Amino acid sequence: MKKLPLLLFVVLAAASCASVGTSAVSEPEExxxxxxxxxxxxAGVLLRYGEPNAVFNKDGKEIFEYKYVSVYNNPASYPFLIGLFFKANRYRTNYLYVAFDRDGSFVSADAVGVSGAYPPENVF
Amino acid sequence: MKRFFLFAIFLFAAGCHIPTVPSPDMLTIVETAFDPAVFAQGRKAAVIIEATNDLPSEDPMLNNLTFKNRRTGELFYISTTGREVLMISPGEYDLVKFVISGSMGLTFSEADLTPRYRASFSVKAGDVAYLGRVKTHVVMGKKEYDNFGPATQRVRSHTFLLNGIDSLPADFIGRIERLTGKKPTSNLIEWRKNASAGYSR
Structure with a gap:
């Protein structure tokens, strides 16, 4: 019985995030x-980070796309009344583009990411 | 400690704000939201779609369309009363859901038009494609009154695709060019009746 509030708290906290992608890309700059x-x-990138989300060609290079997308509860929205001023969920999208030349040698890596309140703002 | 956790749970619930548990649909919405930096990498396609209806209601009713990538099974959702710009993976897409929903007076109404239509389109990486305007036109029939029951009214609807790329506002096209680096081109959805299910109108 003593453990019930703690268990409830842990379950609520764990249920507050949904994500997809390669977890290493949650820190794209790293x-x-x-x-x-x-x-x-x-070969080394495939061994360490697994299969990319997508592979495509651009300007004669082969590019691996890794992604990490998550939507999670905004803790600022929890407190009574104060929470009404905050959106319930936030999101984060991270992409990492790794370019290789024809013989599989590393050329460059480019990190792109955006975060904000859910739903995402319409830029148009 | 127990009192602390009970108090925390009380604050949580007493705020009349039960957090929405994030769902896989939300991840799709986040991924397909247009981002200029991701689009510039060259792997995604940008699609512009308009969806409107003239159902009689105080507030415009939402047009909800879901498309699915034929090869990968990826979905993307459109939920609009006007125009949407989304960023999707290249490939061939089929319509899997088409529902018009919203408030009509005191009731919430939903019209599931999915079985009536077949629609598909194809985009390549880097495309900035105008898919067309999905317009649903409704004709309300005469109200028929029954002494013993509620009044009934027949509704006939017809959904068709318009090509309105020339009617897109100039400032919108300018914004598209600035954020994508390209002018939009017409790549209309192939919209047709589902004759195999018996729909001819």
């Missing part, structure tokens, strides 16, 4: 810095 420093080959 992943980009690692790739730039180690200049991993295509």
């Amino acid at each position: 992943m980009r810095a690692t790739l730039e420093r180690e200049r991993m080959t295509k």
Whole structure:
């Protein structure tokens, strides 16, 4: 019985996030810095980070796209009355584009990310 | 400690604000929201779609369309009373859901038009495609009164695709060019009746 409030709190906290993608991309700058420093080959990147979300060609290079997308509860919206001034959920999208040349050698890594209150703002 | 947790739960619930548990649909909405920096990478396509209806209601009723990528199964959702710009993966897409919903007076109404229509389109990476305007026109029949029951009224609807790329506002096209680097081109949805299900109108 004593453990019930704690269990309820943990369940509510755990249910407050949905995500998809490669967890390493949740810190895209860190992943980009690692790739730039180690200049991993295509095989090395596949071994360490797994299959990318997508593979495509651009300007003669092969590009791996890794992504991490999450939507999570905004804790600022929990407190009584004060919470009404905040949106209930926030989101974060991180993409990492790793470019390789024809022989599989590392060329560059580019991190793109955006976060904000859910739903995303319409830029148009 | 127990009192602290009970108090925390009380604050949580007493705020009349039960947090919405994030769902996979929300992830799709976030991923398909247009972002210039992601689009510039060259892998996604930008699609512009308009959806309107003239159902008689105080507030415009929402047009909800869901499309599915034939190869990957990825979905994207359109929920609009006017115009939407989304960012999607390249490929061929089919319509899997078409529902018009909203408030009509005191009741919430939903018209599921999914079985009546087939629609598909195809986009490539880097495309900035205008898919067309999905317009639903409604003709309300005469009200028929019954002494023993509520009045009934037949409703006939017809959904068709318009090509309105020339009627898109100049400032909107300017914004598209600025954010995508390209002018939009017409790539209309192939919209047709589901004759195999017996719909001819």
